[in-house]
Amino acid sequence: MALAPFGRRRVGVLGNDELGAYRVLRVADDGPAPAAGQFAMLAAVERWGGEQDERPHLARAFSYARWREREAHFLLEDVGPGTRRLGELRAGEELWLLGPLGSAFAPPAEGRRALLVGGGVGIAPLAIWQDALCAGETHDPRGAHDSPNKHDPLGAGDRHGAPLAPALLGFRDAARAQGAGLLSAVQVATDDGSVGHAGLVTELLADELDSDAHATVYACGPAPMLEAVRALCAKRAVPAQLALEAGMACGFGACHGCVVPRRGGGYLRVCLDGPVIDAAELDHVDAHAGAPA
Amino acid sequence: MSVESRPTGHAPDDPHAPEDRHAPDDPHRPDGPRALSDLGVDFCGLRLAHPVINASGTFDLVAAAAAFGEDALRAGFPFAAFVSKTITLAPRAGNPPPRLWEAPAGLINSIGLPNKGLDGYLAEELPALTRLLADTQGAGRPAPLITNVMGSTGEEIATLLAACDERPEIAALELNVSCPNVKTGLDIGADPRALREVLCEVRPATAKPLIVKLTPNTADVAACARAAEEGGADAVSLINTLRALALAPGTGAAWLGGRTGGLSGPAIRAVALAQVAAVAGAISIPIVGMGGVQNATHARDLLDAGAGLVAVGTESFRDPAVGARIARELRGAPAAAVA
Numbered sequence: 001m002a003l004a005p006f007g008r009r010r011v012g013v014l015g016n017d018e019l020g021a022y023r024v025l026r027v028a029d030d031g032p033a034p035a036a037g038q039f040a041m042l043a044a045v046e047r048w049g050g051e052q053d054e055r056p057h058l059a060r061a062f063s064y065a066r067w068r069e070r071e072a073h074f075l076l077e078d079v080g081p082g083t084r085r086l087g088e089l090r091a092g093e094e095l096w097l098l099g100p101l102g103s104a105f106a107p108p109a110e111g112r113r114a115l116l117v118g119g120g121v122g123i124a125p126l127a128i129w130q131d132a133l134c135a136g137e138t139h140d141p142r143g144a145h146d147s148p149n150k151h152d153p154l155g156a157g158d159r160h161g162a163p164l165a166p167a168l169l170g171f172r173d174a175a176r177a178q179g180a181g182l183l184s185a186v187q188v189a190t191d192d193g194s195v196g197h198a199g200l201v202t203e204l205l206a207d208e209l210d211s212d213a214h215a216t217v218y219a220c221g222p223a224p225m226l227e228a229v230r231a232l233c234a235k236r237a238v239p240a241q242l243a244l245e246a247g248m249a250c251g252f253g254a255c256h257g258c259v260v261p262r263r264g265g266g267y268l269r270v271c272l273d274g275p276v277i278d279a280a281e282l283d284h285v286d287a288h289a290g291a292p293a
Numbered sequence: 294m295s296v297e298s299r300p301t302g303h304a305p306d307d308p309h310a311p312e313d314r315h316a317p318d319d320p321h322r323p324d325g326p327r328a329l330s331d332l333g334v335d336f337c338g339l340r341l342a343h344p345v346i347n348a349s350g351t352f353d354l355v356a357a358a359a360a361f362g363e364d365a366l367r368a369g370f371p372f373a374a375f376v377s378k379t380i381t382l383a384p385r386a387g388n389p390p391p392r393l394w395e396a397p398a399g400l401i402n403s404i405g406l407p408n409k410g411l412d413g414y415l416a417e418e419l420p421a422l423t424r425l426l427a428d429t430q431g432a433g434r435p436a437p438l439i440t441n442v443m444g445s446t447g448e449e450i451a452t453l454l455a456a457c458d459e460r461p462e463i464a465a466l467e468l469n470v471s472c473p474n475v476k477t478g479l480d481i482g483a484d485p486r487a488l489r490e491v492l493c494e495v496r497p498a499t500a501k502p503l504i505v506k507l508t509p510n511t512a513d514v515a516a517c518a519r520a521a522e523e524g525g526a527d528a529v530s531l532i533n534t535l536r537a538l539a540l541a542p543g544t545g546a547a548w549l550g551g552r553t554g555g556l557s558g559p560a561i562r563a564v565a566l567a568q569v570a571a572v573a574g575a576i577s578i579p580i581v582g583m584g585g586v587q588n589a590t591h592a593r594d595l596l597d598a599g600a601g602l603v604a605v606g607t608e609s610f611r612d613p614a615v616g617a618r619i620a621r622e623l624r625g626a627p628a629a630a631v632a
Contacts, residue, residue: 003360003361003362003365004360004361005361005365006357006361006362006365006366006368006369006613006614007369007612007613007614007615007617008611008612008613008614043611049398053397054397054398055395055397056395057395057396057397057398057399057400057558057559057611058395058400058610058611059610059611096611096612098612098613101360246390247391247393247395248393249393249400249402249607249610250609250610250611250613252356252357252360252361252613253353253355253356253357253359253360254351254352254353254356254357254609254610254613255351255393255402255404255610256353256387256392256404256407257392257393257402257404258390258392258393259387259390259392260390261389265386266386267386267387267390267407269356272356272359272360286390
C-alpha cells in the first residue's frame with residue numbers, strides 16, 4: 001500500500017471526459033502509484049471557493065478509479081459545489097492533490113473468487129481493483145503466478161471460462177449506467193429498469209452467491225447498498241470488503257470527522273482505518289455521511 | 294479576492310515587493326546584523342525555531358505518520374512545537390456522526406474530543422508522540438510537546454496537570470477551558486470570575502508553563518484573558534472555535550450529531566484578529582494567536598496584533614505541510630513584521 005508524499009502537490013489536468021452522467025477526470029501525477037481502494041483529496045487550484053454558499057473550501061475525497069503510466073483517473077458526479085467545480089476543469093488547468101491515502105483492497109482468501117459489487121459513482125475503486133486482479137498484480141487464489149489468467153486482458157475468462165473478477169453494478173438510470181463502461185465482465189441493474197436487470201444490484205449478488213458462494217465480495221456504493229451487501233454476505237458467511245464514503249475535512253486522520261461506528265464500540269476513521277473496511281468490523285453501514293460534496 | 298492579495302504588504306514571492314538591498318547578515322542593515330532567517334522565538338522559556346505551531350486537535354501526529362511515513366513527516370515537520378489533542382481524565386469516544394459541515398469559507402465540527410483518557414495518553418500516546426517529535430527541528434532537536442487538557446472541575450483539572458507535570462517529555466501544558474462547569478453549566482472559560490477561581494485552584498499543580506486556551510464564546514474576551522493572567526497563566530491562546538449550528542437541508546433539524554459545533558477557518562479570521570488585539574491590550578503575558586491562518590500574511594497580522602506565536606488549524610486539513618510553508622514565508626518577510 002502506497003504512502004502519500006507529505007503535503008499536497010500541484011498536478012495538471014490531462015482531460016475531463018464525459019461518461020454518461022459522470023465525468024472521468026484524468027490528471028498527470030508523478031506521485032506514487034496507488035493501491036486499489038486508496039483515495040486522494042482533490043481541490044482546484046483556481047476558484048476553489050466562491051461558488052454556492054461561498055463553497056467549496058475543503059478538498060474532496062475521491063477513490064482512484066484507474067492508474068496508468070503516471071496518469072490518475074477519478075470518477076466525478078456533480079452532487080455539490082466541490083464536485084461541480086472539479087467537473088468544470090479542463091486540460092491544462094491544475095489541481096491540488098494529496099494522496100494516495102487510506103487502506104486498500106486485500107486479495108481474496110485462498111480458493112475464493114473475487115466478486116465486485118458497485119453502485120453509482122462508487123464503482124470507481126472497483127475499476128482499478130479489477131485492473132489489478134486481472135493483471136495478476138495481486139495474489140490469484142486459483143493459480144498464483146503460474147496462472148494462465150495472469151496476463152489475460154480485462155474480462156477474459158479463467159480456465160473454466162468464467163470471468164476472473166465479474167462486476168455487478170447498480171445505477172439509478174441509463175445515463176448513469178454508462179459508467180459501467182469503466183469495468184469489464186459487467187452485469188448491470190438499474191432502478192428504473194432502463195438497462196439490464198430492473199431492480200437492485202443486491203438481487204444480482206444474491207443470484208451470484210446462489211450459484212457459487214465461494215467468493216470474496218468487494219463493494220463500494222451508497223450506504224444503503226453497502227448495508228444490503230453487508231447483511232447479505234454476513235447471512236451467507238461470505239467475506240466482504242466494503243469501500244466506504246464519508247465527508248472528510250482532511251483525509252489523513254487529523255480531524256476525526258469521517259467516523260463510522262465500529263462493531264463492539266468506538267469509531268473507525270474512514271480515511272485512516274478505511275476507506276476499505278472488512279465488513280466484519282461493522283455492525284451496520286449508516287447513511288450518515290454526506291457533506292461536504 | 295485571492296487570499297494572497299492584500300492592499301498592504303507583499304507576499305514573499307511578490308515581484309513588486311521592495312528589494313532588500315542588505316544581506317541578512319549585513320552589519321549595515323537598518324536593524325543591525327540580525328539574520329533574517331532567524332525566526333527563533335522564546336516562548337515561556339521554550340526556545341522555538343519559528344513562531345508557527347498547530348492548533349490543538351487539528352493534527353494527529355500518529356495518524357500522519359501512518360499516512361505519510363515517519364521519515365517524510367519528520368523531514369517536513371510543519372511546526373516549531375506540537376500541541377496534542379485535548380486529553381480528559383476518562384476516555385471519550387467522541388460525538389456520534391455526522392461530525393462535519395462545510396460552512397462558507399470554513400468548517401463546523403462537532404468531533405467531541407475523542408481521546409484515550411489520561412492513563413491511555415500517558416501510557417500509549419505520549420511515548421509515540423515523543424518518538425515522532427524527536428529530530429523534527431533539525432540537528433537532532435525535538436519539537437517541544439505541549440499537552441492540552443480539559444476537565445469539568447478544578448479537582449479534575451488539577452489531577453490532569455499534576456500527572457502531566459511528572460512527565461519530562463511534556464514541555465508545557467495548555468488548558469482547554471471551553472468545558473461546561475458541572476455546577477453552573479456555563480463554560481468555565483466564559484466567565485472571568487469562574488476562570489480566575491479555577492486557575493488559582495489548579496495553578497499549583499504544575500511548574501510547567503501553563504497556557505490557557507480562551508473561548509471566544511464570551512461577552513468580554515479581554516476580561517477572561519485578565520482573569521487567566523491573574524489566575525497564574527503563563528500565556529493565553531485564542532481563538533478557539535466559534536459556537537455554530539448547521540441545519541440538515543429541508544429538515545430544520547441539527548445536522549451534526551453533537552447538535553452544535555465549532556466554526557473554524559478563514560470565516561473566523563477577522564474575529565480572531567480582533568480578539569487577539571483586544572487581549573494584547575489587556576494582559577502582559579504572551580499570546581498564541583490563531584483563527585483562519587492560511588498563509589504568512591495572515592500569520593503576520595496576528596503577530597502584529599500582539600501574538601508571540603501563531604497556530605495553524607483548519608488550513609492543515611487542506612494541506613498538512615502548510616505550517617512549514619508559512620514558517621518559510623515568514624522567514625522571507627521584513628524583519629520588523631516578525632520581531
